Amino acid sequence: MIYNEISKVIDNKEIAENIFEAHLSSDNLSKIAKPGQFINILPSSSFDKTMRRPMSLSYQDSNSFKIIYKPIGDGTRIMRSWKEGDSADIIGPLGNAWEVSKNKEAILLGGGVGIAPILNLYNNIESTHPSHLFFGARKKEEHFIDHNPDKNIYISTDDGSAGIKGNLFEAMKSIFDINDFKDKSIYVCGPPMMMEAVRKFSVEHDIECHLALETIMACGIGICQGCTVEKCSDESSTDTYRNKYELVCMDGPIYKANEVKTCLL
Ligand SMILES: Cc1cc2nc3c(=O)[nH]c(=O)nc-3n(C[C@H](O)[C@H](O)[C@H](O)COP(=O)(O)OP(=O)(O)OC[C@H]3O[C@@H](n4cnc5c(N)ncnc54)[C@H](O)[C@@H]3O)c2cc1C
Ligand code: FES
Numbered sequence: 001m002i003y004n005e006i007s008k009v010i011d012n013k014e015i016a017e018n019i020f021e022a023h024l025s026s027d028n029l030s031k032i033a034k035p036g037q038f039i040n041i042l043p044s045s046s047f048d049k050t051m052r053r054p055m056s057l058s059y060q061d062s063n064s065f066k067i068i069y070k071p072i073g074d075g076t077r078i079m080r081s082w083k084e085g086d087s088a089d090i091i092g093p094l095g096n097a098w099e100v101s102k103n104k105e106a107i108l109l110g111g112g113v114g115i116a117p118i119l120n121l122y123n124n125i126e127s128t129h130p131s132h133l134f135f136g137a138r139k140k141e142e143h144f145i146d147h148n149p150d151k152n153i154y155i156s157t158d159d160g161s162a163g164i165k166g167n168l169f170e171a172m173k174s175i176f177d178i179n180d181f182k183d184k185s186i187y188v189c190g191p192p193m194m195m196e197a198v199r200k201f202s203v204e205h206d207i208e209c210h211l212a213l214e215t216i217m218a219c220g221i222g223i224c225q226g227c228t229v230e231k232c233s234d235e236s237s238t239d240t241y242r243n244k245y246e247l248v249c250m251d252g253p254i255y256k257a258n259e260v261k262t263c264l265l
Contacts, residue, residue, distance in 0.1 A: 003029045005090050010064060012082040017141035019113065020080055021058070023066045029092045030065040033057055035121040036212060036254045039067075039092030040220045043078035051218050052091065054249075056189070058116035059123060068116040094220065095253050098210055104185045105130040107176070109168045109198065111190020112137060115145075117212050118189050132175070136168035136190065169197040181207045186257075189214065195263035202257040209257035215248045215265045222250040230261040 007024040015021045029039065040052035053075035059066035071080045082088070098121050100106065106129055110118030115135050122133050132152040135145050140162035147155045147163040155163035156171035164171040168190060176184070188198050189212035202209030218226040227248040246252060246260070 001028075001032060002091060002094065003027075005029055007088050007090050009082045009084055009086040009088065011084060012079070015068070016137075016144040017139075019068065019070055019142060019144065021066055021068050022079060022082060023059075023064060024088060024090070025064050026060075026090070027063070029090065030057075030060040031062050033060055033065070033093035034097035035060075035124045036098035036117050037093035037095050038117075038253060039065075039090050040094060041067075041075070041079070042089035043075050043082075045087070045089070047075065047078065049074060052089075052220060054094075054214075054217050054220055056117035056120070056212070056214075057093075058119045060120065068113055068119070070113045091220075095249065096251070098187055098212075098254055100125055100129065100187075101185045101208060102129075104183055104208065105132065107132045107134070107172060107184050107186045109134045109172060109186065109188040109190065109194075110136070111168050111188075111194050112142070114188075114190030114212070114214065116189070118187060121187055132184075134168050134171055136171060136194070167194050167197075169194055169201070172198075178205060181205060185209065188212070192263050192265060199257045199260075199263050207257075211255050211257060211260070211263060213248050213253050213255060213260070213263065213265065215253075217249050220249045222247050227252075229255070229265060231259055232261055 011023040038054050038056045040054055042052050055067045057065045058068045069076050071077045108118045108122050134154045136156040137143050138158045143155050185208035187210045215227045218224040228245040231246050233243050
């Protein structure tokens with residue numbers, strides 16, 4: 001079931017340098033959304049762009065949800081100005097959800113605002129499932145989670161100002177030896193270059209890996225074909241358009257590493 005709701009802003013604040021978290025009310029969608037699914041937001045009734053803006057849920061309970069966003073354009077700049085009590089028109093939940101392997105430990109990698117769907121998954125499985133959370137950013141000021149290896153929570157920074165120096169892929173490899181991955185599966189969302197490095201590594205070493213692809217989207221409902229990703233189709237199959245391409249808004253955003261040809265979209 002997909003709902004169209006008018007959500008009220010409960011809270012909206014900067015949680016790290018130029019990273020914002022909005023908490024919104026929800027009558028229905030937050031009850032049924034599964035970690036990994038996304039919503040499409042019309043940030044204000046006067047928004048003059050045709051297309052809504054897709055956002056992942058970073059938290060959900062029975063009557064509210066949170067998003068984590070970086071203001072980069074008109075839509076997210078309107079979100080930044082949301083005040084308590086403002087309204088936003090939301091459609092969701094959309095797309096597929098993370099599929100968690102019950103018998104494997106989870107390595108969760110979230111880079112930048114890609115941490116949003118990773119945090120929602122972490123909160124959902126952490127009490128029942130051995131999990132290792134990695135959060136990567138360029139520098140210390142962009143972090144809002146503490147580095148706490150005793151609790152299997154690691155942060156990384158490109159400039160080494162906090163946590164492990166390097167990108168998320170390097171941080172993960174500094175903690176785990178190649179043999180450690182046999183009983184683990186990876187869940188990743190973040191910058192395309194980092195995701196592509198993780199995708200290639202997983203495919204090369206036959207490691208189970210789930211990717212949340214955040215392509216540029218327009219309609220969000222399977223009409224415009226603006227969110228295609230080339231899949232690793234069976235070469236012998238008939239080469240039709242739908243055999244060759246997936247629509248991230250309808251078929252995704254979650255894919256296994258061996259299902260898509262690249263994360264560089
Ligand atoms: C499934 C999904 C989940 C997402 N979840 C989040 C989230 O949790 N938090 C968050 O901050 N963002 C998220 N995004 C990305 C966000 O929806 C876009 O960045 C959105 O376009 C921002 O709207 P805007 O009006 O502020 O900027 P726009 O005016 O739409 O874009 C500003 C600039 O960013 C570029 N751009 C837009 N989208 C992307 C993209 N996906 N990748 C790279 N460049 C892009 C545009 O080409 C343009 O140059 C998600 C996207 C998808 C598809
Ligand atoms: S965004 Fe239009 S088809 Fe996916």
